[in-house]
Amino acid sequence: ALVALFRPGPLQSGMVDDFVNRKHGRAKVDYPHPDLEPVLKPTYGVIVYQEQVMQIAQVLAGYSLGGADMLRRAMGKKKAEEMAKQRQLFLDGAKGRDISEEQAGPIFDLMEKFAEYGFNKSHSAAYALVAYQTAWLKAHYPAAFMAAVLSADMDNTDKVVGLIDECRDMKLTVLPPDVNNSKIKFTVADESTIRYGLGAIKGVGEAALTGIVNEREQGAEFINLYDFCRRVDMKKINKRVMDSLVKAGALDSLGGHRASLDASLATAMKIAEQHRRDSDSGQDDMFGLVVSEQADSKDQALITAEPWSEEQILIAEKECLGLxxxxHPIDRYAKELARFIPKKISELDAPESKGYQRNEIPVITAGLIVAIRTMKAKNGGRMAFITLDDQTARLEVRIFAEVYEQFQSRIQPDKLVVIQGKIGQDNFTGGLAATAEAVYDMPRAREICGKSLVVKIENGEGGHDWLQSLQSTLSPFREGLTPLEIEYVNQNARTLVRLGEDWKITPTDTLLTELRDLPIVSAVTMTYNS
Incomplete structure (x- = not known):
């Protein structure tokens, strides 16, 4: 019954409430006609299944099985002319069984109403059995179950993203894709760990992946990038595929870091192509020159490159994996956010709603925008609903038209924002929902919530050469709202100097990074009001 009832039609019609209240004895179980008790007793007098509509027609109006099925179809199609014929047939059949039109008419109307929502009982039973089986597997073999579900939908990035989130909620570890360990589909590493499937990497075809997995399983693990390119079929693996493997982290086990792997791709592919041409032309001569070349390629070092920043790594992963x-982009801000965001999303609470009116309280929270939905507001403008994710939970935030118009430039996918507004219980979902009054990016949040930016200078040698570089770094970010303080330390003393109004700055991530890169600077700290 649950499968048949838990659908939009029954939920909106009120029949679910009738069923539940009757089941738990809060409402009286009655039947439209005493003869229908055997038909409707299993569902407490509520018409739930399509088969019950057919049985009622048989019991009260003498329909044959075929005729009852024709009635069910007519009710589903809602054709007025056909329904008028069926109504008359039902009334005539009921009359032949000594049931008056005054009794039969309302019963037919009831059947017609519930036929709009009725569900096939055999389908309900089949779905319920599958639901029970999959729920049991999910409870007792969570890693295997989720690996199978992820593999079934690995061509749909949006579904994979949602399922990976569910894995995290289930405390399952999802290891990154790896050409030395992954297969095409998601696999189980142990009872609490899933290995990402290579087939879920965007831009990588199954033919290329089949060759990679077969070569590894028939031989040995790949030693490094050059060994990998030499052993796999580079006719099926082009530069775009290699780029995707690097960005997804699938080549991390080959040594180096992603920037050096990326920088070395062209050289490695060139060496592999030369090796293939030599092999095709039969240059495996008696002196073993090709064997020597292969050994040299295995030991060849990767090209030196500046490692990608954490932000670059995450952007590349999002591009190739969809997640x-x-x-998580919020990780680098976690300590700073904790200084002015009192609670994470999972810790938020709000008083119960009063009827349909939300009982809201002030809130300030932060998270990554993972979903945006806009719609036309009553005043003709656009309003938005966004979903924030801070890794502990998600929160839906509604943004009315005036606020959306003011802060629209900051409301972008995958952007970290700080929301100031109100929060209350959502009557529809039963969870929490917030209403934004202001939307800040991190620089603006620092200006609004911060006290000052403190730059620590350790000048053991006592010279003044550092002043010029500090001034040059700060100048592009002047005319902001945040006071600047210099904590100056030399061999003899320590002092804290607050610079004048002309040196108020805008505390962007770029400024903080550039300040930390200065040799004279030992620390850069944003202070907040306690």
């Missing part, structure tokens, strides 16, 4: 796997 952040090795980390």
């Amino acid at each position: 952040y796997l090795s980390g």
